[in-house]
Amino acid sequence: MSETAIWLVRGDALPLGQRLADALGATLYQPWLTPDDSPREQFRRVFHQHRRWVAVMASGIAVRYLDGLPASKYTDPALVVLDEAARFAIPLLSGHEGGANALAYEVARLTGAIPAVTTATEALKPLTLGIGCRRGKSADEIERAVLAALGARTLAEVREVATIDLKADEEGLLAFCARHGLPLRVIAQSDVAARAWVGQPSDWVQQNVGVAGVCEPCALIASPRGRLIVPKTAFDGVTVAVVEDCRVVGAT
Known part of the structure; x- marks a missing residue:
């Protein structure tokens, strides 16, 4: 059974x-x-x-x-x-x-x-992480990038991780999420392309992924009432953006 x-x-x-x-x-x-x-x-x-x-x-x-x-x-x-x-x-x-x-x-x-x-x-955690990465990045590399982007904030405040559907099977990203018990939200490439809130479009991402950016739009789509508190930050092939849910912050 x-x-x-x-x-x-x-x-x-x-x-x-x-x-x-x-x-x-x-x-x-x-x-x-x-x-x-x-x-x-x-x-x-x-x-x-x-x-x-x-x-x-x-x-x-x-x-x-x-x-x-x-x-x-x-x-x-x-x-x-x-x-x-x-x-x-x-x-x-x-x-x-x-x-x-x-x-x-x-x-x-x-x-x-x-x-x-x-x-x-889960609902009272205010932060959503948008993550993009080059193929083959390890969980440790992704974790270092995330911790650097969070700064004084902690993983205990993170509600979910969001990425583009092309990264749904990225082993390092899956391992990072599993290590910290974080759910992974996968955003369709078409949705990312249609809602591309990107401060600094990336030519490399556009050429290789087909959208102008991954981490910022994914985080903002996953947390539509949130505000971008950490714009796209790149760390050795990993990009991280942090969005804070304004309503959760106001309720705590």
């Missing part, structure tokens, strides 16, 4: 569900294949057989499916709701302790969805 499961409510979502199942090594449930059995009852029987769920459905349907099932945030499976258009990945159950927040970012990287994390532990 796989740790992760995908639950669909309609056949129209099958291509999305299959793609997620393949990428996550997940069990894919298609309840319409057993028409004599209520989909909700099918779900209730298998809910505790998996530790992570991606429910491709409306959040209202998910709430009704979950009625009476959750017991504790320390033991409940993680559940992320993903709409069929893959616009939003919403951690609905066991977000922080159970790993649904991390799963939402994982689903977002695979689908281009926006991770809608609402738990206070």
Whole structure:
């Protein structure tokens, strides 16, 4: 039995569900294949057989499916709701302790969805890092660049890291994020090109990546109500920008 499961409510979502199942090594449930059995009852029987769920459905349907099932945030499976258009990945159950927040970012990287994390532990952290790097940069090199850019600020204040989709598989960046428990938000190249808030466009990035810059636009797209407090800063092939969420700062 796989740790992760995908639950669909309609056949129209099958291509999305299959793609997620393949990428996550997940069990894919298609309840319409057993028409004599209520989909909700099918779900209730298998809910505790998996530790992570991606429910491709409306959040209202998910709430009704979950009625009476959750017991504790320390033991409940993680559940992320993903709409069929893959616009939003919403951690609905066991977000922080159970790993649904991390799963939402994982689903977002695979689908281009926006991770809608609402738990206070993550939401009250004000900083977003935009990172770009040349291929093959190590986690240590990226960390040195980040710490230099943060200055007196700390990694404990960072909510997420954002980069362009072409860097989604960059081993050093993934290792850096894993080392510090930071979620990686991947921004589509087309979105970066359309919203290129770049103070100093880079000819090298334009020629090699197809956009005028990576770290600044990625950070600002990931934190749309934030302000750029550290513009693009380059450290030996790694660029870092820091955006601060103004509303979080005002609330603390």
